[in-house]
Amino acid sequence: MFRKAILLLGVAVTCCLLWFAVYDYREAGPISRENLSGLALSLTTAIEKLAANDPSLETLHSFHPPDVAYFALVDRRGVYRFHSNHDLVGTTVDARSQEIPLLTRSETRIALGTGERAYQFTSPVTVHGEPLALVLTLHTYRADAVTRRARLNMTIVLALVVVGWLLSLGLARYARRDERHREELARRESLAKLGEMGAVLAHEIRNPLAGIKGFAQVIAAKPQESRNAAFARSIVTEAVRLESLVNDLLAYAANEPETVADFPLADLFDHTASLLQPDAGAHGVTIEWRCPEDLSLRGNRDRIEQALLNLGHNAVQAMPDGGHLQLLAERSGKDAVITIRDNGSGIAQEHRQLVFEPFFTTKSRGTGLGLALCRKIVEANRGSITLHSREGEGTVVTLTLPCAS
The missing domain is CATH 3.30.450.20 (PAS domain)
Structure with a gap:
């Protein structure tokens, strides 16, 4: 206002x-x-x-x-x-x-x-x-001096107006940039606090969680009553889900130095597709990947694979009635552009600006850390991530990562 x-x-x-x-x-x-x-x-x-x-x-x-x-x-x-x-x-x-x-x-x-x-x-x-x-x-020299003076005054006023608006636009742009910088600092600070909280929660939950899972597996293996088997399976399922949440929290809160190395992207695509195949086959989703044989990345291979797996699982879950998942890569200057494309349900317009925020999810049983973790992994490897989606038509996620030297 x-x-x-x-x-x-x-x-x-x-x-x-x-x-x-x-x-x-x-x-x-x-x-x-x-x-x-x-x-x-x-x-x-x-x-x-x-x-x-x-x-x-x-x-x-x-x-x-x-x-x-x-x-x-x-x-x-x-x-x-x-x-x-x-x-x-x-x-x-x-x-x-x-x-x-x-x-x-x-x-x-x-x-x-x-x-x-x-x-x-x-x-x-x-x-x-x-x-x-x-x-x-x-x-008419002296009489026309009035007209010349008025013309000069008009020129000066116009020049001052133009300069004033240019300065105002420059100051507004600088103020907007400074505001965005402050917002980014505030976001990073809040994420840092969130990471610390996640690390504490993960540390406190992991030990009792291991015991719960162990006892439940024993019950499931040798149930004394018929109903205990179903209860035990439910305990195991929930324990695995909690363990996955803890692992996501630890991965998001982790600040350990990354292991950087050169690796071929085609091998990573092949391995990622093989890991996604069981889940994709169960949902009737076909997987297609294309990558130049000579394209290599420089970064942490395991973390980038984790990001690709998260994006792949999200794409498969967006196509419960079957569909087509594509993993494509191409070289663009000194960077590699990786595209993950699906023809699933897409993302509603009001949710597109929030998908990379921690703990934001539209699923009934989701942690909301998948895409936030993907962005953190990509940015830690000196890259960028963007998402374009249209409801009912599918989603395209684009990763830009540095190539090997």
């Missing part, structure tokens, strides 16, 4: 800044035109007063405001009565201008011979009772 509020606040601030920049830029144009129009009106009044005080119009030649490019007075016939350029006095206006608007005021932008875009203001004036047209052309 806090993150959403921060995101909404950032979006709101960004919208306000962008609106301000665009509004300022759009208002700069009218302000620039108003400045030019006001300046033109002031100069028109000054020129009209100078012309009224000097019928010869000679004093106008000394009138050189910095913003004026040139100005002229034109009579009804289109003859220049005055022009900033002495040579044009007495000449006629360009033939394209058929009529000088003496009674109307107009303003426009024109291009000078130098290529400069200038502002031209035309206004009717009266000099000694004679109506004339004042053509006033102004430089």
